[in-house]
Amino acid sequence: MLRPCSHGAEKYGIDAAEWRSHMCGLCLGLRDGHGQLARAATNTDAILLSVLTEAQLPGPSARTTAGRCPLRGMQRAEVAAADSPGVLLASTASLLLGSAKLRDHVADGDAARLAGRPMTRMSTRWADSARRQAALIDFDVEPLVAAIDAQQLVESRAASNAASAEPPVTLDELTAPTALCAAELFAHTAILANRPENADQLRIAGEHFGRIAHLSDAIADYDDDTAHGRFNPLAATDTTLAESYELVRESDAELRRALAAARLADVPTIRWMLLDPLHALVHRLGKGVGAVKAHVCNTTHDGHPHAHLGDHRPSTPVSETTHGHPRAHRTGHRPPTRRPGIGEALALVLGVYCTGYACCADHTSPCTGERKDAWWKGCDCGSCCDCADCCSGCGDCCSCGDCGCGCDC
Structure with missing residues (x-):
């Protein structure tokens, strides 16, 4: 969901290689702690946890020289230390999310029949690795595991609501597990940086980040999911694309308020790696659903x-x-709302x-x-x-x- 632009790094006076430094540090941390195959779990959004941790530290963070890598054009690079607290938290999140994604692919029937069992074993192995890694940084990962497990149950309830007498599942219920996971991960960056006073505000920011992630993914997949009869939280709760976009905007505003209260909103790396890409994401989503014109x-x-486009002055x-x-x-006439095609939405949302x-x-x-x-x-x-x-x-x-x-x- 997030991929900062090197042009923005120049604007803030940041080395554009800083993003790669965190990404490579995460990748190497997964390799060193959990084997070569674990590098496939590298999650670029989880890099933000390493960035948030460093942003709250009083001094510069440790860097180490990484060897040559094909993804860097066989160049060496200074990267975040694999054993730094932020990288350990980011790799814990990557393993958890990777485990959940593998399990979802198997449950949804996306995996080939012969691949289902190996993917299930890999999912279990990554979940166990996440628990061990979390213990190294005193992070209680069990509420996150429980939330991930609850996701499938609440989606099953939502899918069967039409044929049952149970109360309808709300969109908030469907996005709650993602929001909880992101909230606890964000809050723990304050603990790792020895800034516990920031934990509450970062928990709020993380909650809204998780909500944005879930909703943007639902918007991106809407056309494809409905065309193929797959579960989509918006369709399951009769939420329109325009309504979901407004929820994304609300969460973006709340996230910014929380970071401002934690005095992180003006940290250049946070603006470059989180706030600016989120601003662009919200704008792209708005254009996709017809809420933002130009x-x-x-x-x-x-x-x-x-x-302004929002002014009601058509003359x-x-x-x-x-x-x-x-x-x-023009005179302010609004074009008809359209839904983005899956190709366009994926391009807009997934970077x-x-x-x-x-x-x-x-x-x-x-x-x-x-x-x-x-x-x-x-x-x-x-x-x-x-x-x-x-x-x-x-x-x-x-x-x-x-x-x-x-x-x-």
Whole structure:
């Protein structure tokens, strides 16, 4: 769900290799503690736990030199130490989530018949490894295991509700296990960093992060799940895509408030690796469900303010752009809501970012009229750009929240 952009790292004065440092540290930590095959459990969102832990430490964290790796072009690199508390917590989370995912694939019949038994054994092995690892950092993992087990039960109840007299299962019940797991993992970063005063706020932030993760996955899979008769929490609870998007927005706002209360919202690495990618994710989801239409600048060429998309002033023209190109002025008429196709939704939600075509067109600034090359052409961001639409490098002309560009706002 999260993949920070190297352009944003430059903006914050952070080495863009920092994300890779945490990812490689997690991968090597899984290898050293649980064998080569455990590296397949590397979860890029779990890297955030290592980042959160380091962000609360008073001094720099330990780094170690990793050997050559094909994924780094056979280069050595300075990576987070495999035995650091943040990496141990991140690897615990990766093993737990990997175990649950394997078990889900077997339960859903996605695995080939001959692969089902080995996958089940691997799931059990990873769950046991997570317990051992959690003991090293005094983390009680059993409530998380119980929550993961409860997920299948509540989904079964929701799926059979139509044919039973039981009270309907709510969307909150379906997202609760994910929210609980993320909440406890986030809170434990404060314990590992010896900042217990942050634990409550981080628990709130984690709860909403888990909710966003669950809902964004449900939105991404909606078309495919309903087309193939598979379980989807939105369909099971009669929640529309627009309603689920509003819930994502609410959780994003609550997460930011909690991090601000814990005084982490202004830590550059947290903004770069969590808040900016979340901002871009929310914007992309909004576009996918028809809730967000376009890039809108606050000022016209003569300095007069444009109407915001949310303003109910249909007589005031607003300047819109699509993929970096200006559209004709409109009067605020809203396009019909559409559901994203599965390919589009997966690309938007799961981090398959723009690769230099379609959305990365050159851009005419709505503020000055100046035409610029798409900024990715002149930097090393490559395909990891997290801009929601235009990848335009429109600079500071947009107010945060209007343009949806995590790397410019």
